Amino acid sequence: MASIADLRRPEYTGRNRCWPCTVLNTVVLLGCCLVLAVLSFPLSLGLLLAGAGAIWLRGYLVPRTPALTARMRGALGRGPDRPLTGSIAPDDTDDDLGERTLTTLLEAGVIRPEGERLHLDERFGDDWRGEMERLRTLPTGRLIEATAAATRETEVELLDADRPLVVLTGPDGGEAWVSRPVTIAEVAAEGTLATHVPTMSHRDRIAAARALRSFLDRCPICETRTEEVKPNRCCGGVRDPADLSGTVLVCPTCNEALYRFDDG
Structure with a gap:
């Protein structure tokens, strides 16, 4: 016999509770109780108590609510299902790498300050977009080869899933798991940097490629104009608190995250 502990779903309750879904499930429960009350008040009361208990313990009453809300959010373009993007750049312990990379990009004219904002150089941007267009037309095997060449000393394979x-x-x-749009953007950026800033080391180019994703104004795959959104906190979304911070640059058509800004 199942205990209360077995019925609990902590990933959808407590601090993780999605209140819009809780309200929706409560409205559905009350509607069912009202209909049933016409036939039998005791049964209606029993359903109310059982349903309220399920919502309290599990976060929802309607079966598969998390999966359904995730699908609805994707269909409505309410933000990516995978807000974390990954990167072909390895984690680096060099504290000076970020500042050094930014200085190099500024000195080379790849990015330039305008007021309080940084903007991508138009010529570099055109070449970068051209390289992304070339990469996205490659067969899978060729794209993997290009990624391996850009990352060096790294084994690359494709996990063939829905995405x-x-x-x-x-x-x-x-290991690093990287979406196809992010892979194309970063491999293209690394190659374009090699042409525009030949004195830049491979290590710095890879690090810069990750940062340059923040300048993507169009999706590397479908060229839809990108949007900045807040990660969705619905129970159909991610549950890792780290995934819920910052603003995310997304493609609303592909429903893919392209970059996460640190709002802190």
């Missing part, structure tokens, strides 16, 4: 993921395995065995 293909590029899996990179480094020399130390560490």
